[in-house]
Amino acid sequence: MSSLTDRYVAATLRAVPAQRRTEIATELHASIEDMIDGRTDAGQDRGSAERAVLTELGNPEQLAARYTDRRLQLIGPRYYLLWWRLLRTLLTFIPAIVGVVAGVVKATVEGDAGGAIGVGVSSALQTAVQIAFWVTLCFAVLERTNTPLNLPEWSVDQLPEAPEERQVTLVDSCASIVFLVLAIAFFPWQHFQPWVSGDGSRLPMIDPALWSFWLPLLLAVLVADIGLEVAKYRARRWTWPLVAAKAVLDLAFAVPLVWLLLTDRLLNPDLVQRFEWLREGGAQDVARVAVVLTAAVTVWGLIDSAVKARRQAA
Amino acid sequence: MVSEEVLRTHLQELRRGTVVVASLVALRRPDYGYALLQRLGEHGFPVDANTLYPLLRRLEEQGLLTSEWNTEESRPRKFYRTSDEGEALLDRLLDDLAAVQASVASLIEGVDR
Numbered sequence: 001m002s003s004l005t006d007r008y009v010a011a012t013l014r015a016v017p018a019q020r021r022t023e024i025a026t027e028l029h030a031s032i033e034d035m036i037d038g039r040t041d042a043g044q045d046r047g048s049a050e051r052a053v054l055t056e057l058g059n060p061e062q063l064a065a066r067y068t069d070r071r072l073q074l075i076g077p078r079y080y081l082l083w084w085r086l087l088r089t090l091l092t093f094i095p096a097i098v099g100v101v102a103g104v105v106k107a108t109v110e111g112d113a114g115g116a117i118g119v120g121v122s123s124a125l126q127t128a129v130q131i132a133f134w135v136t137l138c139f140a141v142l143e144r145t146n147t148p149l150n151l152p153e154w155s156v157d158q159l160p161e162a163p164e165e166r167q168v169t170l171v172d173s174c175a176s177i178v179f180l181v182l183a184i185a186f187f188p189w190q191h192f193q194p195w196v197s198g199d200g201s202r203l204p205m206i207d208p209a210l211w212s213f214w215l216p217l218l219l220a221v222l223v224a225d226i227g228l229e230v231a232k233y234r235a236r237r238w239t240w241p242l243v244a245a246k247a248v249l250d251l252a253f254a255v256p257l258v259w260l261l262l263t264d265r266l267l268n269p270d271l272v273q274r275f276e277w278l279r280e281g282g283a284q285d286v287a288r289v290a291v292v293l294t295a296a297v298t299v300w301g302l303i304d305s306a307v308k309a310r311r312q313a314a
Numbered sequence: 315m316v317s318e319e320v321l322r323t324h325l326q327e328l329r330r331g332t333v334v335v336a337s338l339v340a341l342r343r344p345d346y347g348y349a350l351l352q353r354l355g356e357h358g359f360p361v362d363a364n365t366l367y368p369l370l371r372r373l374e375e376q377g378l379l380t381s382e383w384n385t386e387e388s389r390p391r392k393f394y395r396t397s398d399e400g401e402a403l404l405d406r407l408l409d410d411l412a413a414v415q416a417s418v419a420s421l422i423e424g425v426d427r
Contacts, residue, residue: 024371027347027392031367034348034391057364066368 005032008054015064024067032057075139082151083139090131099124167237167312176229184222187215203271210265214256221253238309246305254298261287261294333361333369335411338396338404341379346391370394378403 002010009028013021032053039049057063065072075083103120107113142149190205206215228249232242260266264283272278278286336359340350347367354361373379378400384391396404 023392026390028367030389030391031347031363033389034346035363038348038352056362063364063368066364067371069372 004050004054005029005036008032008057008060011060012064012067015061015070016068020067071143073143075136075143079139079143079149082149083135087132087135090135091128094131095124095128098127165236167308168232168235170233173229173233177226180222180226180229184219187219203274204268205271206266207268210260214260217256218253221249224249225253237312238305239312240309243302243305243309247302250298250301254294257294258291261291329359331407332411333359333365334373335404335407336361337366337369337373338378338400338407341394341396341400344382344393344395346384346393350394373400 009025009032012028013025016024035053035056036046036049039052040046044052062072064070099120102123103116106119107116187206191208191211228242228245231245232238235242257266264287266287267278267283272283275282333354336354336357337350340353340357345353347370348363350370351361351363351366354366370379374381374394378397379394380397381392381394384393
């Protein structure tokens, strides 16, 4: 059986180029023997001295890497930032484009609308994995071949604009208020300028009976939301009182809406009677989708505002 | 109190370059790996064996050390010696080390005053 030292030297040499092996082997072997002698002279027995010396020298692959100046990293600091920026840039849009195209092709050319989302998501994921792999491989090769890229040096002109002092921008606030005004306008619009059905008669979408209480309540909440947007713009950032107010308003809107949807009271019954697909369970489908969307939007809004408030407080 | 970990990394950073200086000085008298390791240790330069042995090879490849096999003793040993090129480099490094020391000294003096 070969000694531990022989095995250690062999393991080190495996990772060293062939033309230098013999010389390194002889020298390393002698050095290890010298170190063992040093310990046995101090009274240690040979077996444990050998173990101690080899443990001190450490992982042979690492030692070999030091001999050959090999890099023990996939992508080092020279290329890391470039690799990361390129990867991020590519991943932000290419998988999304591929996914959408694959989904649209599935839905239109193959006529399978149901499978479109699955195909879109899986092709987007596959594309992302492929991009990550090939980009990383290219950079790992560059790292090992020491290829200079001759990229322009960083200069101060590349500095991004300083981040805006305010967390809540004017554009955001205006967009939110325009959206709220449109939402408020929708209620009277659908009542007075209603849907023209096939036979020329006009029907409101929402049950007119709700005007007695529920619709005014929802409208009041939307108006209060505009107030909240104005308060938020003036505060320049999300604060915990604003988050609490938003939570109250969102729930005051979402809970009645969900309740009306689930009890089949939102849609105008005359409208439901007029269309066969609404009559035959379509109304329930619409209600279910609307409930899920409402819940998702509400929860997302709460999380988003809380995260932003926390970031400000930190 | 500074943590052991922080202290160790800073000392390591400070010591990193001095191993080359110490080796080039010590190898004005030819020696083999393990003996050099011992001598450096005795003079206050504790170096890991797995750092020193590859370093000697690298310095040799850069032409800063020359080597010669000695086969007269019980086991063949490779003796390294500082080359003329190594001596020239060492001069520059020692100058720089002195300059660093002088800078630190004058800075300390300036701060104390």
